[in-house]
Amino acid sequence: ELKVEQNPLFLSMQEGKNYTIYCNYSTTSDRLYWYRQDPGKSLESLFVLLSNGAVKQEGRLMASLDTKARLSTLHITAAVHDLSATYFCAPEPRNSGTYKYIFGTGTRLKVLA
Amino acid sequence: NAGVTQTPKFRILKIGQSMTLQCTQDMNHNYMYWYRQDPGMGLKLIYYSVGAGITDKGEVPNGYNVSRSTTEDFPLRLELAAPSQTSVYFCASSFPGQSSYEQYFGPGTRLTVT
Numbered sequence: 001e002l003k004v005e006q007n008p009l010f011l012s013m014q015e016g017k018n019y020t021i022y023c024n025y026s027t028t029s030d031r032l033y034w035y036r037q038d039p040g041k042s043l044e045s046l047f048v049l050l051s052n053g054a055v056k057q058e059g060r061l062m063a064s065l066d067t068k069a070r071l072s073t074l075h076i077t078a079a080v081h082d083l084s085a086t087y088f089c090a091p092e093p094r095n096s097g098t099y100k101y102i103f104g105t106g107t108r109l110k111v112l113a
Numbered sequence: 114n115a116g117v118t119q120t121p122k123f124r125i126l127k128i129g130q131s132m133t134l135q136c137t138q139d140m141n142h143n144y145m146y147w148y149r150q151d152p153g154m155g156l157k158l159i160y161y162s163v164g165a166g167i168t169d170k171g172e173v174p175n176g177y178n179v180s181r182s183t184t185e186d187f188p189l190r191l192e193l194a195a196p197s198q199t200s201v202y203f204c205a206s207s208f209p210g211q212s213s214y215e216q217y218f219g220p221g222t223r224l225t226v227t
Binding site: 031033035041042043044045048050088090092098099100101102103104105106 | 144146148154155156157158161163169171172203205209214215216217218219220221
């Protein structure tokens with residue numbers, strides 16, 4: 001059964017600092033998605049990682065995927081307040097023959113001015 | 114395109130009542146999903162569908178039913194509401210293998226059962 005762990009669960013950081021959020025998953029998957037959720041809002045797609053070694057960058061965020069290690073990272077560079085949100089990862093469960101997505105627990109990021 | 118729409122936005126139910134949460138997408142996506150998100154928690158998959166007439170259980174299906182008679186609509190039925198079903202419900206859609214690998218989420222329905 002697919003299990004997805006994110007860490008840290010909570011992250012409070014100063015503006016201008018760098019940090020990495022980790023997403024580990026337990027079964028084989030060659031695609032992974034990152035989503036952002038603002039408080040009281042729905043989820044919106046952030047990154048789509050479609051193969052081993054995939055790296056995507058947008059602004060101060062960069063995501064990567066290592067399917068062999070079953071690990072994805074979301075790196076924050078020079079954080080700004082606007083990045084404050086909850087970030088979820090979701091590996092695609094294709095290899096199990098189903099589409100029973102399991103989302104990570106989420107990382108609640110708070111960027112302090 | 115309106116994307117994924119959900120109705121109602123808010124609802125308060127009494128214990129034992131029933132209701133249907135509506136979800137419609139206009140992107141011609143074949144995959145649709147229902148999730149619940151409890152306060153401060155992640156998302157849990159309730160049911161999903163890979164096309165009209167085809168549905169399957171997710172992680173937490175008990176107390177819910179779904180149907181998929183058209184590509185556009187994927188209603189979620191709550192029978193005999195219980196306080197444990199107090200949550201925010203999100204509907205999502207996707208089209209894996211085409212242009213929309215990722216899921217597109219609706220705005221959510223906030224349900225309280227008292």
